[in-house]
Amino acid sequence: xxxxxxxxxxxxxxxxxxxxxxxxxxxxxxxxxxxxxxxxxxxxxxxxxxxxxxxxxxxxxxxxxxxxxxxxxxxxxxxxxxxxxxxxxxxxxxxxxxxxxxxxxxxxxxxxxxxxxxxxxxxxxxxxxxxxxxxxxxxxxxxxxxxxxxxxxxxxxxxxxxxxxxxxxxxxxxxxxxxxxxxxxxxxxxxxxxxxxxxxxxxxxxxxxxxxxxxxxxxxxxxxxxxxxxxxxxxxxxxxxxxxxxxxxxxxxxxxxxxxxxxxxxxxxxxxxxxxxxxxxxxxxxxxxxxxxxxxxxxxxxxxxxxxxxxxxxxxxxxxxxxxxxxxxxxxxxxxxxxxxxxxxxxxxxxxxxxxxxxxxxxxxxxxxxxxxxxxxxxxxxxxxxxxxxxxxxxxxxxxxxxxxxxxxxxxxxxxxxxxxxxxxxxxxxxxxxxxxxxxxxxxxxxxxxxxxxxxxxxxxxxxxxxxxxxxxxxxxxxxxxxxxxxxxxxxxxxxxxxxxxxxxxxxxxxxxxxxxxxxxxxxxxxxxxxxxxxxxxxxxxxxxxxxxxxxxxxxxxxxxxxxxxxxxxxxxxxxxxxxxxxxxxxxxxxxxxxxxxxxxxxxxxxxxxxxxxxxxxxxxxxxxxxxxxxxxxxxxxxxxxxxxxxxxxxxxxxxxxxxxxxxxxxxxxxxxxxxxxxxxxxxxxxxxxxxxxxxxxxxxxxxxxxxxxx
RNA sequence: GGGCUGGUAGCUCAGUUGGUUAGAGUGUUGCGUUGACAUCGCAAAGGUCAGAGGUUCAAAUCCUCUCCAGCCCACCA
Numbered sequence: 106x107x108x109x110x111x112x113x114x115x116x117x118x119x120x121x122x123x124x125x126x127x128x129x130x131x132x133x134x135x136x137x138x139x140x141x142x143x144x145x146x147x148x149x150x151x152x153x154x155x156x157x158x159x160x161x162x163x164x165x166x167x168x169x170x171x172x173x174x175x176x177x178x179x180x181x182x183x184x185x186x187x188x189x190x191x192x193x194x195x196x197x198x199x200x201x202x203x204x205x206x207x208x209x210x211x212x213x214x215x216x217x218x219x220x221x222x223x224x225x226x227x228x229x230x231x232x233x234x235x236x237x238x239x240x241x242x243x244x245x246x247x248x249x250x251x252x253x254x255x256x257x258x259x260x261x262x263x264x265x266x267x268x269x270x271x272x273x274x275x276x277x278x279x280x281x282x283x284x285x286x287x288x289x290x291x292x293x294x295x296x297x298x299x300x301x302x303x304x305x306x307x308x309x310x311x312x313x314x315x316x317x318x319x320x321x322x323x324x325x326x327x328x329x330x331x332x333x334x335x336x337x338x339x340x341x342x343x344x345x346x347x348x349x350x351x352x353x354x355x356x357x358x359x360x361x362x363x364x365x366x367x368x369x370x371x372x373x374x375x376x377x378x379x380x381x382x383x384x385x386x387x388x389x390x391x392x393x394x395x396x397x398x399x400x401x402x403x404x405x406x407x408x409x410x411x412x413x414x415x416x417x418x419x420x421x422x423x424x425x426x427x428x429x430x431x432x433x434x435x436x437x438x439x440x441x442x443x444x445x446x447x448x449x450x451x452x453x454x455x456x457x458x459x460x461x462x463x464x465x466x467x468x469x470x471x472x473x474x475x476x477x478x479x480x481x482x483x484x485x486x487x488x489x490x491x492x493x494x495x496x497x498x499x500x501x502x503x504x505x506x507x508x509x510x511x512x513x514x515x516x517x518x519x520x521x522x523x524x525x526x527x528x529x530x531x532x533x534x535x536x537x538x539x540x541x542x543x544x545x546x547x548x549x550x551x552x553x554x555x556x557x558x559x560x561x562x563x564x565x566x567x568x569x570x571x572x573x574x575x576x577x578x579x580x581x582x583x584x585x586x587x588x589x590x591x592x593x594x595x596x597x598x599x600x601x602x603x604x605x606x607x608x609x610x611x612x613x614x615x616x617x618x619x620x621x622x623x624x625x626x627x628x629x630x631x632x633x634x635x636x637x638x639x640x641x642x643x644x645x646x647x648x649x650x651x652x653x654x655x656x657x658x659x660x661x662x663x664x665x666x667x668x669x670x671x672x673x674x675x676x677x678x679x680x681x682x683x684x685x686x687x688x689x690x691x692x693x694x695x696x697x698x699x700x701x702x703x704x705x706x707x708x709x710x711x712x713x714x715x716x717x718x719x720x721x722x723x724x725x726x727x728x729x730x731x732x733x734x735x736x737x738x739x740x741x742x743x744x745x746x747x748x749x750x751x752x753x754x755x756x757x758x759x760x761x762x763x764x765x766x767x768x769x770x771x772x773x774x775x776x777x778x779x780x781x782x783x784x785x786x787x788x789x790x791x792x793x794x795x796x797x798x799x800x801x802x803x804x805x806x807x808x809x810x811x812x813x814x815x816x
Numbered sequence: 817g818g819g820c821u822g823g824u825a826g827c828u829c830a831g832u833u834g835g836u837u838a839g840a841g842u843g844u845u846g847c848g849u850u851g852a853c854a855u856c857g858c859a860a861a862g863g864u865c866a867g868a869g870g871u872u873c874a875a876a877u878c879c880u881c882u883c884c885a886g887c888c889c890a891c892c893a
Contacts, residue, residue: 109855294890301893325893338893375892382893389891448893494820501819501889605889636828638886670830670840675821676887678828686841689855696853704852738832746830746840754840758857765852 324376
């Protein structure tokens with residue numbers, strides 16, 4: 106054995122050994138209850154980052170631990186097409202060639218993006234392997250695989266047939282750069298220093314001949330939207346405006362008569378207590394407008410420019426329109442005052458463009474009847490969320506949830522399983538809207554006999570498909586042996602940042618579609634930050650690339666560094682020094698191995714254990730118990746510390762030093778303690794433990810992976 | 817506006833249901849080690865466990881309040 110442990114060669118060697126032996130693929134044993142984790146599918150649009158390494162480390166611990174108990178264990182890997190994000194990433198690639206997606210056209214753009222993701226996916230698989238993930242590659246899935254697509258469409262159809270998917274014109278979040286609707290979750294909010302403008306609207310006197318001189322003043326952060334105003338609202342209890350309610354104001358610049366109404370959504374305390382109502386471009390105003398049957402005038406178009414309805418302002422982009430509106434108001438002396446004001450601006454999660462609220466025809470999921478069972482499942486404990494504090498956050502979100510906009514106007518993703526009969530256009534077809542929701546393209550319209558159908562151009566929110574991941578990956582809607590055996594799965598392990606995006610949706614869709622909770626336990630880990638707790642980002646230059654450091658210090662060291670001394674749900678501060686420290690630990694293990702294996706005495710003597718022997722065996726026993734206990738309770742950070750502490754400071758520093766003076770007697774104890782230590786450590790540091798175990802074990806041809814967990 | 821998390825050794829963090837002299841990594845200092853390992857060993861220095869009050873025989877741990885740091889959610893324009 107070399108003086109220094111060479112991780113590069115060792116890691117490659119054992120991974121392919123495991124894979125060739127088929128250890129990653131569980132057999133279904135009917136009488137045994139399996140342990141199943143569906144891997145959170147990485148987005149197939151780039152490299153694995155340190156966050157992926159975190160889930161690999163934790164999930165591999167769980168999986169290897171259960172596998173070592175002789176339980177049929179499945180860890181199913183996959184990749185996500187990642188809708189908007191991938192489209193944005195690939196559009197940026199095209200940009201470098203001076204092209205955009207419209208230059209290519211839909212089909213060509215899709216084809217190229219597909220090739221791009223396939224390349225990334227292959228690369229990611231290699232990266233997962235390099236980090237030691239013991240997942241079953243024979244069952245790998247991709248969200249755009251044909252059978253997954255069929256499953257996703259089946260769920261869509263079921264929801265539609267149950268009246269839980271509807272199409273409607275509603276106010277939605279629109280990204281003008283991506284050219285698509287977004288769900289509420291895909292909008293991020295940034296605090297901005299802005300202004301509050303106080304604008305005077307003249308009151309129309311009943312007698313048209315009398316000159317206007319009375320005004321009502323409204324406060325707004327978006328003066329340009331006044332062009333779409335169709336009312337002014339005050340709180341019903343606001344005495345200041347009692348005599349104005351019911352009267353009509355004259356919208357400046359547009360010369361439109363708009364009513365002054367009361368609505369309890371208006372706070373008398375804010376601004377002047379009077380609000381301009383723009384139903385087409387503000388969610389609250391949309392609601393107010395609906396309640397009072399106000400007109401809806403869309404003045405911002407999907408391209409971010411003002412529409413014809415904005416009169417002389419039409420064609421301007423939003424910010425120039427704002428300047429011009431303010432300018433005009435100033436000229437007409439209708440700007441009463443301005444105040445500095447901090448407000449939150451909605452921006453597109455993926456491309457950081459300002460999001461415009463506007464009215465658009467989109468597809469929605471009626472969420473209430475899905476949310477209720479999802480709440481009950483966690484409240485009653487059929488699904489546990491760990492750490493428990495996240496349950497409260499989950500409840501709060503589901504209790505205030507609004508309908509989910511699932512249609513996107515991008516090209517990359519699952520196209521809606523919605524078809525339109527072309528006979529409808531000729532008025533021969535009596536089907537409502539000529540619309541069919543169907544898993545496969547219809548062949549003949551039962552109403553008009555037309556064989557000509559076009560598919561809806563929209564694509565599905567990427568989370569609609571990933572929300573079904575725990576069962577679509579196992580073969581649903583078919584009652585496959587895998588689905589029957591492995592579903593519901595055991596643990597869903599992921600970062601807390603996608604609790605709403607993903608976990609909540611999986612619970613809702615899982616309960617709705619399969620009638621069962623998709624998993625029993627949700628374990629949420631924290632985000633990896635740099636040594637000083639700063640978020641890792643390319644611009645900060647503090648990114649740790651897991652594959653780089655794995656290359657330098659070994660995958661075992663990286664994995665150990667990601668769990669050692671962490672606690673569930675808390676962010677992980679990681680610096681290179683910690684990884685280096687864990688690399689030193691691998692070298693310590695290596696040298697323990699050298700002493701026991703390489704420098705094995707020629708003969709051994711069996712004698713009754715002395716004080717030190719009894720001590721180390723007792724410490725081992727305690728360690729076995731506490732490590733098992735910590736893993737069972739998801740305290741991986743603690744389990745790692747316990748192992749490190751025992752192996753290095755008690756076994757190596759104390760017992761091994763002592764044993765040097767009586768090697769022949771101590772050798773059997775050394776081997777036993779080392780063997781069991783390697784088993785305990787294997788889920789955390791699979792490569793070096795396997796390598797050393799192969800050297801001390803006499804069971805040739807088997808693997809530590811399938812050895813039994815010490816009791 | 818609502819909620820969450822953290823404030824423990826110079827730095828980064830553990831510390832399960834309250835129970836002896838509060839732990840680890842890393843850093844610092846001294847000594848040692850050339851037959852497991854300098855990617856090492858032994859030892860030392862270093863903490864009024866953010867602050868105040870309370871419960872208790874006993875509090876880093878439970879309760880209340882305050883101060884700092886960070887995060888999430890939310891339709892006050």
